[in-house]
Structure formats: C-alpha cells, structure tokens
Amino acid sequence: RKEVEQDPGPFNVPEGATVAFNCTYSNSASQSFFWYRQDCRKEPKLLMSVYSSGNEDGRFTAQLNRASQYISLLIRDSKLSDSATYLCAVPNAGNMLTFGGGTRLMVKP
Amino acid sequence: DVKVTQSSRYLVKRTGEKVFLECVQDMDHENMFWYRQDPGLGLRLIYFSYDVKMKEKGDIPEGYSVSREKKERFSLILESASTNQTSMYLCASSLDGGQNQPQHFGDGTRLSIL
Numbered sequence: 001r002k003e004v005e006q007d008p009g010p011f012n013v014p015e016g017a018t019v020a021f022n023c024t025y026s027n028s029a030s031q032s033f034f035w036y037r038q039d040c041r042k043e044p045k046l047l048m049s050v051y052s053s054g055n056e057d058g059r060f061t062a063q064l065n066r067a068s069q070y071i072s073l074l075i076r077d078s079k080l081s082d083s084a085t086y087l088c089a090v091p092n093a094g095n096m097l098t099f100g101g102g103t104r105l106m107v108k109p
Numbered sequence: 110d111v112k113v114t115q116s117s118r119y120l121v122k123r124t125g126e127k128v129f130l131e132c133v134q135d136m137d138h139e140n141m142f143w144y145r146q147d148p149g150l151g152l153r154l155i156y157f158s159y160d161v162k163m164k165e166k167g168d169i170p171e172g173y174s175v176s177r178e179k180k181e182r183f184s185l186i187l188e189s190a191s192t193n194q195t196s197m198y199l200c201a202s203s204l205d206g207g208q209n210q211p212q213h214f215g216d217g218t219r220l221s222i223l
Contacts, residue, residue, distance in 0.1 A: 031209070032209045034211045041197075041219075042216070042217070043199055043216055044152075044214050046213065049209075049211055051209060087152070089211070089212070096154075097211075097212055099151060100151070101150075101151040
C-alpha cells in the first residue's frame with residue numbers, strides 16, 4: 001500500500017455542486033494532516049490543517065476517519081475558481097510529510 | 110505570512126553545466142526541503158535539512174547535492190546537469206520537525222536542460 005494515495009481524477013462538476021475527495025494513508029500513528037491547493041504551473045499552497053476529527057473553513061470541510069485511515073475534503077457550492085489540483089500531506093513514520101499525487105478538480109459553468 | 114523565495118522562476122541551462130538553485134525563507138524555520146515535480150509523478154523529495162550544515166537524502170538524491178551554510182538559505186546544486194533533470198523544482202520550509210508543522214512552498218523554478 002502506498003503511504004498516501006489519492007484518486008487523480010479529474011472530477012468534473014458544475015458550478016454550485018458539492019464535491020468530495022478522499023486521501024488514504026498507511027501510517028496509523030499520524031496525528032496531523034494537511035490539504036494543499038495547487039494551481040497549474042504554480043506552487044502548492046496550504047489550504048487546511050486537520051489535527052483532530054476535522055476542520056471547517058467557509059465552503060471547505062476537512063474530515064478525518066482514523067479507523068479507516070483516510071481524510072476527506074468537501075467543497076460546497078463549487079466556484080469556477082476552485083478548479084485546481086488538491087494535494088493531501090500526511091506525516092510518515094519519521095515525521096516527514098508525504099504528499100499524495102493530487103486530485104484534479106474542474107468546475108464547469 | 111511565511112515567505113519562501115526561490116531565486117529564479119525560469120532557468121535554461123546546457124547539459125553538463127553546474128547549476129545552482131537558491132532558496133531563502135524569512136521565518137526562522139529549522140527545516141528546509143527541495144522537491145522536484147513532474148507530470149504523473151507528483152512531488153518527489155530530493156534532499157532536506159533540519160539544521161545549519163545538516164543534510165539528509167530524500168527519495169531521489171542522485172545527481173544533486175545541497176548546501177545549508179545559513180539557517181535561512183538552502184541551495185540545490187546539479188553537479189552536471191542532464192536533460193532528465195528538466196523539471197519544476199520546489200523549495201519548502203517548516204518550523205521544526207514536529208508532526209503538526211505544515212510545509213510552506215516557494216514559487217518554484219522551472220528548469221530546462223538543453
């Protein structure tokens with residue numbers, strides 16, 4: 001099993017839709033998790049940190065399921081500007097962040 | 110806000126040249142990282158450093174070296190550039206080695222080796 005796995009997508013959704021993607025991880029000792037947003041040809045930017053069961057910031061909700069070892073990112077009322085690649089990052093056994101391959105989201109008018 | 114600055118956004122070099130990529134952070138972070146990102150391969154860790162003059166190999170260190178003479182600066186060196194090192198290079202920093210610390214990225218350097 002890969003340390004961190006994401007469905008590469010793309011997820012094609014209409015404006016206003018709710019979309020969710022998951023990120024599975026193998027290190028059961030991980031305590032913190034991060035979601036990054038990466039626009040085409042740009043650097044990843046920190047979107048949300050998750051330290052316990054979940055986190056919410058406006059239209060974005062991140063949730064953690066420790067039993068099944070995955071985190072999810074939910075985006076409500078999708079905007080065209082939400083189109084990007086979303087990377088999850090999880091600490092490995094050496095406390096180094098391991099990044100998933102990213103999930104591409106395309107929001108259509 | 111954390112500011113991680115990479116010296117060049119775009120760089121074109123020739124095969125066999127020695128190439129230096131510079132990265133500076135202004136938040137007194139202990140840890141610094143160099144990644145490359147290629148389509149379909151995601152972010153791959155080349156080297157990281159957790160203190161001045163300290164360095165550790167990442168997943169793909171071959172063909173690269175690093176230097177950290179000052180806390181705020183982390184340099185990536187391509188000893189003899191080859192065409193398969195054409196890539197997007199990303200520098201990142203984090204406060205310390207604790208699990209709760211995210212990494213913050215620079216703008217990236219798009220390097221082409223001809």
